[in-house]
Structures are given as structure tokens and as C-alpha cells.
Amino acid sequence: MTDGYGGFADNDDAGGFDEPPPSTIMLPGGGIDLATRLGSTLLPNPVTTASGCAGYGKELAKFFEPAAIGAVVTKTIMPYPRSGRATPRMAETPSGMLNSIGLQGPGIDAFVERDLPWLAARGGRTIVSIAGGHVDDFVALTERLKGAPGVVGIEANISCPNVANRGQVFACNPATSYDVIRAVRDAADPLVPVLAKLSPDVTSIVDIARACVEAGADGLSMINTLLGMVIDTDTMKPVLAGVTGGLSGPAVRPVAVRCVHQVHAAMRDGQMAQVPIVGMGGIRTGLDALEFILAGAAAVSVGTVIFNDPSAPVRILDELRAALIARGFGSLEAAIGYAHR
Numbered sequence: 001m002t003d004g005y006g007g008f009a010d011n012d013d014a015g016g017f018d019e020p021p022p023s024t025i026m027l028p029g030g031g032i033d034l035a036t037r038l039g040s041t042l043l044p045n046p047v048t049t050a051s052g053c054a055g056y057g058k059e060l061a062k063f064f065e066p067a068a069i070g071a072v073v074t075k076t077i078m079p080y081p082r083s084g085r086a087t088p089r090m091a092e093t094p095s096g097m098l099n100s101i102g103l104q105g106p107g108i109d110a111f112v113e114r115d116l117p118w119l120a121a122r123g124g125r126t127i128v129s130i131a132g133g134h135v136d137d138f139v140a141l142t143e144r145l146k147g148a149p150g151v152v153g154i155e156a157n158i159s160c161p162n163v164a165n166r167g168q169v170f171a172c173n174p175a176t177s178y179d180v181i182r183a184v185r186d187a188a189d190p191l192v193p194v195l196a197k198l199s200p201d202v203t204s205i206v207d208i209a210r211a212c213v214e215a216g217a218d219g220l221s222m223i224n225t226l227l228g229m230v231i232d233t234d235t236m237k238p239v240l241a242g243v244t245g246g247l248s249g250p251a252v253r254p255v256a257v258r259c260v261h262q263v264h265a266a267m268r269d270g271q272m273a274q275v276p277i278v279g280m281g282g283i284r285t286g287l288d289a290l291e292f293i294l295a296g297a298a299a300v301s302v303g304t305v306i307f308n309d310p311s312a313p314v315r316i317l318d319e320l321r322a323a324l325i326a327r328g329f330g331s332l333e334a335a336i337g338y339a340h341r
Helices: 108-121 135-144 174-187 205-214 250-268 286-295 312-326
Strands: 036-038 041-043 047-049 090-093 096-099 126-130 151-157 194-197 219-222 226-228 245-248 277-280 299-302
Touching: 041 151, 047 312, 090 245, 096 250, 108 126, 108 135, 126 135, 135 174, 151 174, 174 194, 174 205, 205 219, 205 250, 219 250, 245 250, 250 277, 250 286, 277 286, 286 299, 286 312, 299 312
Parallel strands: 047 299, 126 151, 151 194, 194 219, 219 277, 277 299
Antiparallel strands: 036 041, 090 096, 096 245, 226 245
């Protein structure tokens, strides 16, 4: 029996992993149903790219077809062209990477006219990441995406400074998070789900998630990078020109899994409405992806690993499929939130 969100309902007689999970039916030939739903959008499988790590899809096309994975999440788009921050703006760290790119990009008009049609022509499903310094920026971006080809979702990157509120990051405050998501949900096509991308740099990510869901978010993307910095001990100065940057890679995965688990637990306990979670943060293998699924994610995003393995999304998808089958699951849905049993 499921809990209505893909995980299993509480059952005192439920067994552990010593036997196949209940209510899982294997498909003919030992296959598995990997379809997952993000709001009104049904994806054929749960693997997506993480925003900022695969451009707008063209960079990966020589390694695999965009249609092979659930969706391509684009690099974050802003209203106007942006050159980004000064260099150096990337640095390696133990088991991770710092970036301080500064949301460099061509702006929404060039993106809609050039990049979206390219992805749509190749059957790619596109989740567009958007950001701005004002709530009005998010609204303008959302309205520009109405009717655009291949768009199956909008990811509102609220982990950016709120110009109208002394530069405080939107996602660090429940009220400002609510304002952005409510405005984007109101402006978006009703059939296009809106995902709120949450920052881990908060006291309670459950409080921020709850505010976003109350504002109308159809899903949550968790997590964005953690704020960090590196100092060069030879020059004795910060490595990044912007001083601080976002930490990604395997080093952040335990934090990301904890965040997904906490928010999914709040949904199960009735503290907030149930919406799908897209889990991300240091996923390198199918087992890493499975960890997020068991914690409560309905889909996953693959990011930093792409820099050294551009075919990682399809490899991880194959490994996740094998891992689910090996554990007796007949569908992805049956595994979502299984760690909460």
C-alpha cells in the first residue's frame, strides 16, 4: 500500500530489504517502470541535468540524445544578457567544486529564439531555470516562456539576491520565497509545473519548502549549492575573484540527502502538502541517485560529474534501473521515500 506519494504507508508488519518490497510487480522481461510525474508533467525517467552544468543541451548532444533522459534543466536564464563575474570563477576543492559564474547568459530573448527550438527539434523535454533580482523579473521571464516549444517545467532559482530587500537571498526567507513562487505560478501556463529551487544555507529548509508549496509550487528542487570559499596559501588571498562561490559535488551529497529526507518526512507527517521533489547534490552513480529516491525524491538532477564524464546522465540512468531491479522494485514510484518506512 502506498502513501499517495510513491512511498509506502506505515505498516507494522512491513518487512525490510530482506525480501522484495510489497506491491511491486515486475514488468515482462524483468523491466521496470521508470516514469515519474512532476506536477502535470509525466517524464519517461527520473534523470535530469542540473542547472548550470550542461548549458542549454547542445554541449551534451555529441554524447547522448537529449530525449534519452527525463529532461534537460537549462542554465539559469535572466531577463537580459549577462557577462557574469570576473575570473577566476571556478576552483576545485576536496570532493567538490566551487563556482562563482555570476549567472552568465544570453538573456531570455536569445534563449527562446535559438536554444529552445533546438532542444524541441530533438525531442528534448526542457525545464527552464529562471532568476532575477526582483519579483517582476521572475514574472517577465515566466510570461516570455508561455507557448515556447518543449517547455515541460519552470524551475524558479530563488537562491539569488533580492535587490529590493538589501540583497538578501530570496530563498533564505519564507515570505520572499512565497512572493516569488506565487508570482511565477500566477504568471505561468497552468499546465506547466513550477519548481522552487531551494538553498541549503538556511536554518530550516522545511519552513522554506512549506512556504513555497503554500504559494503554489508544483515541486521542489533540492538542493542548490552551499556557500563556500577557498584561500590560496601561496598568495594568501581568496582563489575566486568573487571571494565566495557555490560548493557542489560529492562533498555536499550527505547534506542534500538530509534535506530531501526532512522535507519528505514533513509531507508524510501532514505538516505540508505533498509535492514531488527533484533531488540533487553530488550524484555520480546510480546508487547515489537511488539514495535520493529512497529519501523521498521523485527525480534527480546530475551536475558536477558531467564536467569529467559528459555521458554521466545516461550512465546513471542505466545504473539506477539496475539497482532498482536488484532490490525487487517493479517501478520507480514504489521506491520513492522507501527509507521512511
